[in-house]
Amino acid sequence: MALASLKQRTAKWYNRHVADTVKNFRRQVRRAVRHPGLALSHLRFQQAVARRDWADAHRRLVPLADDAIAAADARLVAEMAYAAERLDEHEASNKWAVIHAELNGALAPTDWHGESLADATLLVRFMENEKQGKANGLGMAGYLAEAATRSAHCKLILEHRLVPLFARTLPGVEVLAYPAEAGARPGTRLVTAGALTLRTVLGVAPERVQALFRPLRADAAVSAMRRERYRAGRNLPVVGISWWSSHFGKDLPGIEFWSDLVRSTDAVFVSLQYGDVGADVETLRRAAPDRWIVDETVDQLVDMDLFAAQLGALDAVVTISNTGAHLAAAMGVPTVLIRDDWFRRQWPVRSDRTPWCPQTRVVGKDGRTWHQVLVEVRDRLNRMLARARG
Numbered sequence: 001m002a003l004a005s006l007k008q009r010t011a012k013w014y015n016r017h018v019a020d021t022v023k024n025f026r027r028q029v030r031r032a033v034r035h036p037g038l039a040l041s042h043l044r045f046q047q048a049v050a051r052r053d054w055a056d057a058h059r060r061l062v063p064l065a066d067d068a069i070a071a072a073d074a075r076l077v078a079e080m081a082y083a084a085e086r087l088d089e090h091e092a093s094n095k096w097a098v099i100h101a102e103l104n105g106a107l108a109p110t111d112w113h114g115e116s117l118a119d120a121t122l123l124v125r126f127m128e129n130e131k132q133g134k135a136n137g138l139g140m141a142g143y144l145a146e147a148a149t150r151s152a153h154c155k156l157i158l159e160h161r162l163v164p165l166f167a168r169t170l171p172g173v174e175v176l177a178y179p180a181e182a183g184a185r186p187g188t189r190l191v192t193a194g195a196l197t198l199r200t201v202l203g204v205a206p207e208r209v210q211a212l213f214r215p216l217r218a219d220a221a222v223s224a225m226r227r228e229r230y231r232a233g234r235n236l237p238v239v240g241i242s243w244w245s246s247h248f249g250k251d252l253p254g255i256e257f258w259s260d261l262v263r264s265t266d267a268v269f270v271s272l273q274y275g276d277v278g279a280d281v282e283t284l285r286r287a288a289p290d291r292w293i294v295d296e297t298v299d300q301l302v303d304m305d306l307f308a309a310q311l312g313a314l315d316a317v318v319t320i321s322n323t324g325a326h327l328a329a330a331m332g333v334p335t336v337l338i339r340d341d342w343f344r345r346q347w348p349v350r351s352d353r354t355p356w357c358p359q360t361r362v363v364g365k366d367g368r369t370w371h372q373v374l375v376e377v378r379d380r381l382n383r384m385l386a387r388a389r390g
Contacts, residue, residue: 028043031073031076034071035067035073038067038071038073041064041067042064042068042076044060045057045061045064049083052349052367054087054349057083057087058087058350061083061084061087062092065081065084065096074100074104077096077099078096078100081096081097082346083343085348085354086343086345086347086349087348087349087350088348088350090206091204091205094199094204097196101196108192110192111192111193111197112147112192112197117147117150117152118152120152120153120184120191121151121152121153121154121155121183121184121188121190122147122148122151122191122193123157123182123184124144124147124154124157124192124193124197124198125178125192125193126140126156126157126158126194126195127158127178128194133323134159134161134304134323135327136195137158137195139213139326139329139330140195140198140199141166141169141170141214141215142213142214143198143202144198145172146212147198147201147202148170148172149172151191153174153185154172154173154174155173155175155176155182156170156175156176157176157177157178157179157180157182158175158176158177159177160177165216165305166216168217169214169215169216169217209355210355213332213356213358215330215331216330216331218305219308219309220312222306222309223309224313226295226309226310227314230268230270237316239267239314239316239317239381240269240272240316240317240324241258241261241262241270241271241317241319242271242273242324243319244273245320245321246275249342250340250342251341251342252320254370255280256283257370257371258280258374259284259287260287260371260374261318262284262288262292263287263288265381265382267291267315268293269284269292270294270295270310270313271284271292272300272311272317274299274301298310300323300324304327311327311328311331311333312331314333315334315385316334316335316336316384317333317336319336319338320338321337321339325337325360329357330357334384335359336361336363336377336381337361338377339363339364339365341366347362347364349364352364363377363380
């Protein structure tokens with residue numbers, strides 16, 4: 001196990017410091033050859049991001065996206081769509097994501113454009129290929145519910161581990177596991193949609209996103225049983241934490257900072273971590289031997305519904321960006337999300353919240369030491385727990 005962990009961490013270092021750097025350099029060279037002005041504008045945007053000068057990055061965002069669209073640079077258009085989401089420009093982000101899909105020929109002629117669905121079966125795909133992440137569509141149960149009320153029948157195709165969770169949350173929707181092939185119900189026509197289509201038709205203005213939010217529902221009985229087991233008669237809040245990722249594109253606090261958080265917070269802590277992290281687990285166990293739990297019966301890589309029930313047993317979650325963070329947010333579990341300074345994830349950099357995750361508060365590194373960040377995380381967590389206690 002230790003050897004496997006060493007190999008994993010070595011691969012992460014190589015991908016971060018060598019492979020990713022070379023890949024991005026090649027892209028920039030190709031862009032400079034074809035569109036030197038666009039490459040220069042992109043470089044200046046990246047420099048603003050590197051300085052964390054969000055006002056300058058925001059000022060450059062729209063002109064750079066317009067130039068990328070004019071040059072039909074699909075990769076850069078997609079990058080600008082992600083950047084807009086991080087800079088709190090949700091409607092621009094969605095607009096550019098649509099243009100990226102158009103440039104890649106990814107929109108189907110059967111896609112919904114807002115017309116009446118009274119005589120239609122609406123087929124929504126949240127998973128279209130094996131490489132697609134599970135987070136796609138996780139926070140969009142409310143969008144699905146709204147679309148289902150407009151159609152004669154609604155079907156949803158998504159990753160098989162999420163089927164029970166969505167079926168429980170949306171009893172009026174026929175939920176199927178990818179790669180199911182689904183057609184129109186007899187007597188209806190077929191209309192298709194993905195997450196992008198639903199956002200485009202139903203709107204992504206922050207107030208609209210908030211109005212449509214519907215939390216995913218875990219199995220309440222299983223959650224209650226897990227909560228009772230974790231508390232074991234103690235009148236303490238229960239907090240889940242996840243601290244590690246093998247993905248090279250994440251800067252993460254060291255385990256010593258998480259150990260300080262566990263030691264100094266009066267709560268029962270439950271590991272939400274996957275992967276080969278045995279040494280980290282022992283460090284955290286030593287920090288609070290009587291308040292540290294690893295529930296071996298839960299494996300999020302196998303049974304996502306049971307993992308959701310585990311999340312439902314918690315008072316709060318503290319986590320890095322990963323699938324568990326997106327699932328906790330989609331369930332409405334109070335969450336403190338730790339964001340690094342690499343401008344790679346979807347989380348906001350100019351504020352501490354996003355309308356897609358109303359119960360999540362983002363704590364950014366923002367040029368600070370991880371010790372300073374985790375002090376703020378602890379303070380935020382304590383305020384969340386105080387509100388939960390009423």
